[in-house]
Amino acid sequence: xxxxxxxxxxxxxxxxxxxxxxxxxxxxxxxxxxxxxxxxxxxxxxxxxxxxxxxxxxxxxxxxxxxxxxxxxxxxxxxxxxxxxxxxxxxxxxxxxxxxxxxxxxxxxxxxxxxxxxxxxxxxxxxxxxxxxxxxxxxxxxxxxxxxxxxxxxxxxxxxxxxxxxxxxxxxxxxxxxxxxxxxxxxxxxxxxxxxxxxxxxxxxxxxxxxxxxxxxxxxxxxxxxxxxxxxxxxxxxxxxxxxxxxxxxxxxxxxxxxxxxxxxxxxxxxxxxxxxxxxxxxxxxxxxxxxxxxxxxxxxxxxxxxxxxxxxxxxxxxxxxxxxxxxxxxxxxxxxxxxxxxxxxxxxxxxxxxxxxxxxxxxxxxxxxxxxxxxxxxxxxxxxxxxxxxxxxxxxxxxxxxxxxxxxxxxxxxxxxxxxxxxxxxxxxxxxxxxxxxxxxxxxxxxxxxxxxxxxxxxxxxxxxxxxxxxxxxxxxxxxxxxxxxxxxxxxxxxxxxxxxxxxxxxxxxxxxxxxxxxxxxxxxxxxxxxxxxxxxxxxxxxxxxxxxxxxxxxx
Amino acid sequence: xxxxxxxxxxxxxxxxxxxxxxxxxxxxxxxxxxxxxxxxxxxxxxxxxxxxxxxxxxxxxxxxxxxxxxxxxxxxxxxxxxxxxxxxxxxxxxxxxxxxxxxxxxxxxxxxxxxxxxxxxxxxxxxxxxxxxxxxxxxxxxxxxxxxxxxxxxxxxxxxxxxxxxxxxxxxxxxxxxxxxxxxxxxxxxxxxxxxxxxxxxxxxxxxxxxxxxxxxxxxxxxxxxxxxxxxxxxxxxxxxxxxxxxxxxxxxxxxxxxxxxxxxxxxxxxxxxxxxxxxxxxxxxxxxxxxxxxxxxxxxxxxxxxxxxxxxxxxxxxxxxxxxxxxxxxxx
Numbered sequence: 001x002x003x004x005x006x007x008x009x010x011x012x013x014x015x016x017x018x019x020x021x022x023x024x025x026x027x028x029x030x031x032x033x034x035x036x037x038x039x040x041x042x043x044x045x046x047x048x049x050x051x052x053x054x055x056x057x058x059x060x061x062x063x064x065x066x067x068x069x070x071x072x073x074x075x076x077x078x079x080x081x082x083x084x085x086x087x088x089x090x091x092x093x094x095x096x097x098x099x100x101x102x103x104x105x106x107x108x109x110x111x112x113x114x115x116x117x118x119x120x121x122x123x124x125x126x127x128x129x130x131x132x133x134x135x136x137x138x139x140x141x142x143x144x145x146x147x148x149x150x151x152x153x154x155x156x157x158x159x160x161x162x163x164x165x166x167x168x169x170x171x172x173x174x175x176x177x178x179x180x181x182x183x184x185x186x187x188x189x190x191x192x193x194x195x196x197x198x199x200x201x202x203x204x205x206x207x208x209x210x211x212x213x214x215x216x217x218x219x220x221x222x223x224x225x226x227x228x229x230x231x232x233x234x235x236x237x238x239x240x241x242x243x244x245x246x247x248x249x250x251x252x253x254x255x256x257x258x259x260x261x262x263x264x265x266x267x268x269x270x271x272x273x274x275x276x277x278x279x280x281x282x283x284x285x286x287x288x289x290x291x292x293x294x295x296x297x298x299x300x301x302x303x304x305x306x307x308x309x310x311x312x313x314x315x316x317x318x319x320x321x322x323x324x325x326x327x328x329x330x331x332x333x334x335x336x337x338x339x340x341x342x343x344x345x346x347x348x349x350x351x352x353x354x355x356x357x358x359x360x361x362x363x364x365x366x367x368x369x370x371x372x373x374x375x376x377x378x379x380x381x382x383x384x385x386x387x388x389x390x391x392x393x394x395x396x397x398x399x400x401x402x403x404x405x406x407x408x409x410x411x412x413x414x415x416x417x418x419x420x421x422x423x424x425x426x427x428x429x430x431x432x433x434x435x436x437x438x439x440x441x442x443x444x445x446x447x448x449x450x451x452x453x454x455x456x457x458x459x460x461x462x463x464x465x466x467x468x469x470x471x472x473x474x475x476x477x478x479x480x481x482x483x484x485x486x487x488x489x490x491x492x493x494x495x496x497x498x499x500x501x502x503x504x505x506x507x508x509x510x511x512x513x514x515x516x517x518x519x520x521x522x523x524x525x526x527x528x529x530x531x532x533x534x535x536x537x538x539x540x541x542x543x544x545x546x547x548x549x550x551x552x553x554x555x556x557x
Numbered sequence: 558x559x560x561x562x563x564x565x566x567x568x569x570x571x572x573x574x575x576x577x578x579x580x581x582x583x584x585x586x587x588x589x590x591x592x593x594x595x596x597x598x599x600x601x602x603x604x605x606x607x608x609x610x611x612x613x614x615x616x617x618x619x620x621x622x623x624x625x626x627x628x629x630x631x632x633x634x635x636x637x638x639x640x641x642x643x644x645x646x647x648x649x650x651x652x653x654x655x656x657x658x659x660x661x662x663x664x665x666x667x668x669x670x671x672x673x674x675x676x677x678x679x680x681x682x683x684x685x686x687x688x689x690x691x692x693x694x695x696x697x698x699x700x701x702x703x704x705x706x707x708x709x710x711x712x713x714x715x716x717x718x719x720x721x722x723x724x725x726x727x728x729x730x731x732x733x734x735x736x737x738x739x740x741x742x743x744x745x746x747x748x749x750x751x752x753x754x755x756x757x758x759x760x761x762x763x764x765x766x767x768x769x770x771x772x773x774x775x776x777x778x779x780x781x782x783x784x785x786x787x788x789x790x791x792x793x794x795x796x797x798x799x800x801x802x803x804x805x806x807x808x809x810x811x812x813x814x815x816x817x818x819x820x821x822x823x824x825x826x827x828x829x830x831x832x833x834x835x836x837x838x839x840x841x842x843x844x845x846x847x848x849x850x851x852x853x854x855x856x857x858x859x860x861x862x863x864x865x866x867x868x869x870x871x872x873x874x875x876x877x878x879x880x881x882x883x884x885x886x887x888x889x890x
Binding site for chain 1: 592595596597695698764767775846847848849851852853854855
């Protein structure tokens with residue numbers, strides 16, 4: 001059999017080595033391949049995929065409770081197509097071989113599945129909690145279908161103390177542990193980093209996520225699809241448009257709904273406005289982190305222009321509430337189109353000034369050039385995404401390689417820098433703002449007429465869909481499985497920061513303490529994206545998940 | 558008795574403690590306002606006219622806040638260091654000829670320049686102790702950074718004060734100030750620039766603000782301080798800026814002596830002195846606004862490779878060119 005499409009190529013590559021271990025393979029949509037393998041064959045399948053496509057990166061691992069078994073889905077992006085390798089393991093003995101030895105980037109995803117579903121990945125070097133607190137009771141796995149927040153045992157606060165505290169390391173010679181976070185001026189969201197320092201030099205770092213964990217994935221299962229649009233919007237305040245667009249695309253694919261062409265263009269415009277606002281925010285913060293307050297103040301002043309335009313188009317400054325299943329909520333008038341064009345042209349002039357500053361200011365150069373280097377090989381190995389990957393020269397722009405909305409037609413370049421240092425990561429973002437402005441100007445000129453929204457049923461057919469968008473921070477994935485009702489069976493969100501945070505350790509080793517904020521910010525970490533799942537009151541040990549009805553009751557009360 | 562009454566009035570009220578305290582608050586406001594305007598912001602604008610009372614309000618607020626001492630902190634040092642550092646900076650400003658004479662109504666003594674510089678070096682050591690005694694990793698790193706930075710930059714600062722001292726043939730602040738018919742900043746700009754750069758580092762302003770780089774080590778040596786102690790730490794930092802501006806004004810801008818002698822002289826002396834200090838502060842703030850923070854290793858390398866040699870060369874140039882500068886100094890009287 002000869003491969004004609006990239007999808008077939010992937011299937012044939014796996015069939016060659018696995019033969020009868022493959023139980024099922026299907027290609028429901030372009031660039032989406034699902035392959036079911038026998039329980040023990042998962043590692044072999046992954047390694048043969050890596051052999052055929054060396055630029056393969058792992059997108060995420062989704063664990064799903066399917067009755068007697070737990071289904072483990074490995075989502076890979078092979079450079080041309082999204083390959084999902086899946087296998088089932090029994091709940092009675094939830095064990096599976098780790099793939100971290102061949103795909104180091106899978107480390108955090110395996111820990112996430114372990115944390116929320118209790119799967120043991122045999123051979124994982126550090127299989128500890130990722131999102132849930134240390135005091136969370138053992139054998140209580142929130143993503144199990146029969147999990148009930150009322151029946152969780154009490155929290156054991158003494159377990160929290162297993163986190164290493166700051167101070168001089170025992171038997172560590174001159175090593176000093178310094179804890180950064182959960183509250184720290186350099187972090188704008190709660191997250192905890194344990195740095196091992198030798199004087200001013202960083203020897204190692206251990207991040208601890210989960211401080212902003214809200215249970216959104218579990219919460220999404222209790223809401224209807226159209227309600228979930230608003231829930232996923234709240235995964236992240238900054239890249240909210242990316243989340244809604246991604247979720248809506250997944251649900252549209254699930255229900256075989258086609259969004260009207262005008263809606264696809266409008267989504268592109270808002271998506272790019274959102275990207276500009278996010279990138280400018282980051283560039284400003286980067287200035288703040290390296291002690292350049294004036295740059296911060298100036299960039300944020302210009303960011304106001306984008307926020308105002310977003311407000312005029314969507315009705316909200318930040319939380320756009322724009323995309324919805326089957327289209328968008330508001331139309332673009334030609335007057336507003338002209339206003340956006342005028343505003344963005346003004347912004348473009350300002351950008352040239354900032355580019356000059358970033359390229360020529362000696363203090364910025366000292367603080368960012370050759371600091372926090374991530375080589376191309378390491379970037380691929382750790383499966384980083386977005387501007388972090390492109391700063392290391394890895395082609396990873398979803399808009400280019402897996403086009404959605406109006407990006408198939410839009411003329412734009414993928415920004416690549418080969419340096420791999422903090423400076424390159426900042427420059428990627430600056431140049432992307434430039435490209436985004438061009439995309440918006442093009443989209444406003446070429447927007448097709450017609451309706452901007454179609455009516456969709458609440459009930460979605462049984463099936464599954466995986467949607468990828470290029471969020472400001474990188475590839476964002478929503479995997480949605482429907483069960484024939486108006487409620488999703490499983491919503492899996494993989495935000496870009498979870499993919500990127502793993503590379504921080506690689507970048508920061510050997511750097512100075514003073515480089516920590518500068519390097520961390522070049523990742524553009526967004527921890528509220530990364531942590532999503534139940535409310536916990538640490539003192540009383542009470543746990544609960546709020547449903548929409550509870551929220552409404554509370555509002556009335 | 559008359560003499561003693563005058564002495565107390567001068568030390569405690571004018572131009573002593575109270576005046577300097579108000580001047581400190583004013584300079585704090587001035588600094589913040591300039592910075593804000595450069596960054597396209599409003600700056601303090603609610604408390605009092607143009608927000609001029611904002612620093613005072615801040616201090617009053619701090620004084621009312623809870624004062625916490627960490628359990629592992631060295632109690633005695635932790636409590637006493639903020640007050641000592643503030644007192645030392647205040648005492649060193651007393652030596653400047655603010656209204657033609659210093660606070661003690663005399664013209665100082667030969668060598669009070671050295672006394673002032675020595676006091677400030679000691680004050681930096683006290684700041685180091687304040688960070689070191691609070692037993693917090695951030696404070697510890699901040700304290701070590703202070704010592705590293707100040708040991709380095711004290712050297713070019715002291716060397717660059719040699720230029721004016723050499724030209725005035727005196728180590729007395731009053732004599733150096735009074736011998737400038739044309740300010741040394743104009744006659745020997747090379748020394749002035751080196752002096753300003755080292756001063757920027759001494760005052761921990763960008764690009765040299767590593768000892769309290771908030772995104773790296775929270776508030777550096779001041780992390781554990783709160784309430785009254787924090788107020789004193791803040792106050793000693795502000796007084797330090799006044800001190801730096803006064804030093805620059807005395808050594809390079811002719812101190813209290815203005816271009817036009819007018820009556821009553823002691824009042825005009827003060828006006829000129831304050832104006833010159835504000836000019837220096839504005840210069841320092843301008844540099845701060847356009848710079849990113851450097852790293853401690855950049856700062857040390859920059860010091861030993863560039864600033865110290867530059868300071869030495871500037872002194873050599875001053876000495877070599879003194880035959881040409883001397884006539885200029887005496888030209889206009």
